[in-house]
Amino acid sequence: MSSSDIFISETIGTAVLILLGGGVCAAVTFKRSKAYEAGWVAIAFGWGFAVLTGAYIAAKSGAHLNPAVTVGLAIQGGIEWSQVPVYFAGELLGAMIGAVCVWLAYYGQFRAHLTDPEVITPPKGEEGLVDQAQAPKAGPVLGVFSTGPEIRNAWQNLVTEIIATIVLVLAILTLGLSDDGKGVGPIGSLLVAFVVVGIGLSLGGPTGYAINPVRDLGPRIVHALLPLPNKGGSDWGYAWIPVAGPLIGGAIAGGIYQLAFA
Template identity: 65%
Template sequence: MGTCSDIFFGEVIGTAVLILLGGGVCAAVTFKKSKAFNAGWVAIAFGWGFAVLTAVYMVGGLSGAHLNPAVTTALALTGSMSLGEFLAFISGQMLGAFIGAVLVYVAYYGQFMSHLTTDREVLGGPGTKDGEAPASGPGPVLGVFSTAPEIRKPWQNLATEIIATAVLILAVLTQGLNADGDGLGILGGLITALVVVSIGFSLGGPTGYAVNPARDLGPRIAHAVLPMPNKGSSDWSYAWIPVVGPLLGALLASGIYELAFHP
């Protein structure tokens, strides 16, 4: 692990790339004036997995590529990490997630503006004038930035995020336990990316699988502050679930690891 400066800048760059490519695939699938429009959940699951793969290999040598406060929390609980290092990880991840969301906005600016000002069918449905957002509720493009449940049941939504994140964190913590040497090395990034794809297919349906507080909160803040017409609500009433759920999932996974797997 490098210095706190290395950690901070590595996490900023890595998390920004993660959100740029992950949020980018959500934008590509969402907007009608995109060549990937309506490509579906398979594209999204693989897109996020490849985003993880790219970011991990890009900055792994600089910061260790946590890219996720849940990962950082779990590693802090099961290993040794100074407070300065912990804060460098978390602050870098949050800033990087915000920057990545802004880059998605820039890359798809024309699509955002067209979608928000001309698409009556997507924006409001029957009884809504062209270019108007719904009077309340999540904004019409929030899904490009952050997650939202298909069925809004807070206890279920929270449980889904806890379970999905626990799977991810256990996969990270147990890497290399059955391998010769100290770990899986360069293969670790590939395995983590494939786990993210698996979680997307298996557990992503109910909530959109945030499994990463920075991944959801940073882009949600970007949605709230970026200038977009008729963007509607950023759904702050739900925002605590993709933050608290992954952190609780990290605590659960850390406990299981210490009890069952720790050498």
């Protein structure tokens, strides 16, 4: 398979992944959405189906859709290390395209939400002044695009992402590779989707389970660039954790596979 085939397949597949995954976050977040406050179970299943759809679309390239999976497969031997940058580039571009599509699909909801006084008015202290200590570090719609911790503790947040990603990548590797050796087959993609749902329900509570560097970084970049009123900050101080954690987790999973199952 050529580098251009890999790049195009991963770009389109990851774009669909982020469109559907970010879309369910938007649907649950915005008051003017029919799925408003549908809850965490809806988000977990929405992301699982997003993975399934993106994986089927990007089957030609092995449907990594995730640099952590790419790293794990490279360590396992499923792909050549020379192909890794091509996968990374397609995955990041696709994630950004998908995030832009979420914004376009929910354009009216974004504007209505960000002009709601309940959303844009920061908390105030006893003297009527803004209490900076209580002001949110992230913008009011960043959760539609990227993850954030419920308790901001860098080492715990990092460990959570590492553990969750180990589960994901190890599951992918042990499901068995397709005939071309680059990823799981059609049935494997379905099973991986259920693994993602399980991770969301079991391990997603602390950090929102990025388990994918570009799932967080690409949309976070788009959030920073979009001309949205009153959107607030993009929380770049946290942004390294959902990138480093999954990459470390993917590498560890690849190592575990080589030691225990190869």
